[in-house]
Amino acid sequence: MTSPNREQIIAALNSVIDPVDGQSIVAKDMVQGIDINDQTVNIMIAVDPQRGPSLEDLRQTAEKAVAAVNGVTTARVALTAERAKGAPDSAPKAPGGPSRPAGAASGQAGQVGQRPQGGGQKPLELPDVRSIITVASGKGGVGKSTTSVNLALSLAAKGLKVGLLDADIYGPSLPRMLGLRDAKPKPSDIDGKMTPPSAFGIRIMSIGFMIDEEQPVIWRGPMAMGALEQLLRDTDWGVLDVMVVDMPPGTGDIQLSMAQRVPVTGAVIVSTPQDIALLDARKGLNMFRKVNVPVFGLIENMSYYKCPECGHIDHVFDHGGAHKAADELNVPFLGEIPLDLKIRLGADEGKPIVHSDPDGEHTKAYGAIADKIAAAIDEQVGPVSEPKKKSLFPKISFK
Numbered sequence: 001m002t003s004p005n006r007e008q009i010i011a012a013l014n015s016v017i018d019p020v021d022g023q024s025i026v027a028k029d030m031v032q033g034i035d036i037n038d039q040t041v042n043i044m045i046a047v048d049p050q051r052g053p054s055l056e057d058l059r060q061t062a063e064k065a066v067a068a069v070n071g072v073t074t075a076r077v078a079l080t081a082e083r084a085k086g087a088p089d090s091a092p093k094a095p096g097g098p099s100r101p102a103g104a105a106s107g108q109a110g111q112v113g114q115r116p117q118g119g120g121q122k123p124l125e126l127p128d129v130r131s132i133i134t135v136a137s138g139k140g141g142v143g144k145s146t147t148s149v150n151l152a153l154s155l156a157a158k159g160l161k162v163g164l165l166d167a168d169i170y171g172p173s174l175p176r177m178l179g180l181r182d183a184k185p186k187p188s189d190i191d192g193k194m195t196p197p198s199a200f201g202i203r204i205m206s207i208g209f210m211i212d213e214e215q216p217v218i219w220r221g222p223m224a225m226g227a228l229e230q231l232l233r234d235t236d237w238g239v240l241d242v243m244v245v246d247m248p249p250g251t252g253d254i255q256l257s258m259a260q261r262v263p264v265t266g267a268v269i270v271s272t273p274q275d276i277a278l279l280d281a282r283k284g285l286n287m288f289r290k291v292n293v294p295v296f297g298l299i300e301n302m303s304y305y306k307c308p309e310c311g312h313i314d315h316v317f318d319h320g321g322a323h324k325a326a327d328e329l330n331v332p333f334l335g336e337i338p339l340d341l342k343i344r345l346g347a348d349e350g351k352p353i354v355h356s357d358p359d360g361e362h363t364k365a366y367g368a369i370a371d372k373i374a375a376a377i378d379e380q381v382g383p384v385s386e387p388k389k390k391s392l393f394p395k396i397s398f399k
């Protein structure tokens with residue numbers, strides 16, 4: 001499928017009218033950022049924060065208008081109170097930085113080079129968090145959140161202390177997937193921190209806890225990246241062996257600055273077999289390589305369909321693409337997860353399959369992937385029983 005271009009997106013947004021004065025949001029210069037990643041389009045619309053609650057209709061209209069453009073499979077529109085020039089997520093860039101050792105994760109391509117750094121802004125420090133894993137995808141809807149949740153539970157089942165951060169600012173779905181729709185963080189005993197809600201023994205923080213589902217998200221001040229940093233920093237995570245971060249889909253500026261600003265131990269990339277030549281996954285991989293974050297490997301989600309009655313396996317989509325791509329790109333192939341109604345229902349009903357079917361074959365598949373991730377983490381920072389091999393939190397400062 002051909003990707004949409006900027007002109008098509010602007011033309012679509014031109015038809016979106018601000019009800020206050022009947023003018024197009026394009027004419028009013030409200031469109032602050034258009035981020036196109038193949039078929040995924042993220043838009044920021046600048047609004048007056050006072051009008052926030054009344055703007056959900058406008059946001060949805062804009063989303064529908066963009067989704068209707070030829071070649072768009074995922075359209076997301078977020079509202080911002082900040083009128084920034086250029087990109088919607090113009091988080092500070094972080095050039096230059098301390099080095100990562102070569103070939104840090106098992107079997108991966110060499111990660112030689114400098115981690116970005118600059119001057120001015122304080123680096124994030126999470127001294128009680130032993131490792132951070134980001135779960136990313138080149139495009140939306142491939143099952144990244146479902147995979148994040150089930151991997152987090154699988155890592156916890158191995159006896160690790162696990163936290164889960166929902167960094168998907170455009171559509172936070174972890175509260176729903178973990179049955180925490182009505183949960184809210186509470187003030188913690190630690191000054192200025194929040195105790196996050198827990199489910200199935202893991203602490204979870206999400207922008208979804210802070211916003212009303214009926215109300216649009218309005219990014220103020222430091223905007224998306226700042227909000228994510230705040231969630232990371234101001235949450236009482238306790239002592240964690242692993243923090244799993246469910247990244248926003250795509251490979252735009254937010255994802256890039258997230259990969260730069262957060263001290264990531266390793267990234268895993270989720271893809272579906274039907275992505276043409278897994279181009280999106282390749283983009284995700286390249287993004288992490290660009291900022292010298294080790295890529296622990298690729299996961300193929302919705303890999304095949306196994307008939308629950310007769311056990312017959314159907315490769316509904318092209319099968320094995322991720323495995324082949326992993327070989328070509330010289331990163332480990334971590335495993336495949338089938339397309340299964342039980343996985344979808346579990347995710348949609350807040351009962352992840354790894355919890356509801358602990359002895360099932362899907363749980364085993366997630367468990368096998370979690371084993372590989374845990375091994376790659378150990379290789380990076382040393383086994384949990386030993387002091388950390390090296391600091392996860394190098395002295396990086398940012399412009």
Ligand SMILES: Nc1ncnc2c1ncn2[C@@H]1O[C@H](COP(=O)(O)OP(=O)(O)OP(=O)(O)O)[C@@H](O)[C@H]1O
Pocket residue numbers: 137139140141142143144145146147168171173249301302337338339340341343344345347348
């Ligand atoms: N292996 C699977 N089998 C069946 N359904 C699945 C599987 N993985 C994910 N799904 C379903 O696919 C849909 C999208 O999954 P999910 O929200 O995890 O994707 P995502 O990549 O995080 O999406 P987004 O880009 O919107 O954040 C959900 O309804 C989920 O239940």
